[in-house]
Amino acid sequence: MGLFNKKPKYLAAICPECKGHLELDANLETAFCQYCGAQCIVENVRKKTKKVSKLEIVLDFIERQQALKRQDRAERRRQEKEQEQERKNELKRTWWIYALVFGGIFTVSLLIALL
Numbered sequence: 001m002g003l004f005n006k007k008p009k010y011l012a013a014i015c016p017e018c019k020g021h022l023e024l025d026a027n028l029e030t031a032f033c034q035y036c037g038a039q040c041i042v043e044n045v046r047k048k049t050k051k052v053s054k055l056e057i058v059l060d061f062i063e064r065q066q067a068l069k070r071q072d073r074a075e076r077r078r079q080e081k082e083q084e085q086e087r088k089n090e091l092k093r094t095w096w097i098y099a100l101v102f103g104g105i106f107t108v109s110l111l112i113a114l115l
């Protein structure tokens with residue numbers, strides 16, 4: 001009686017022969033494709049379906065990684081530009097310090113020479 005009480009559970013599958021989309025009774029071990037009549041072992045078909053979804057997950061993951069990399073590259077370019085600007089500012093500051101120091105030394109030595 002347990003067998004008759006069992007509700008038929010259908011699972012979406014893809015026929016290994018004709019790639020037709022099937023609804024297979026998960027309680028059966030084997031089923032026949034309604035399009036080409038190929039015999040499909042339900043467990044096999046289920047595994048294949050899982051593989052497809054895994055592949056989709058992997059593809060999705062790769063897609064996301066590439067988007068992240070693109071973002072990362074843009075971010076790095078921005079940082080490089082900032083760093084270059086920073087270097088230029090640093091150089092300007094350094095030149096100013098040199099100019100002041102040498103100007104100071106020059107002025108002092110001039111004063112010493114004149115006095």
Ligand SMILES: [Zn+2]
Pocket residue numbers: 015016017018019020033034035036037038
């Ligand atoms: Zn088929």
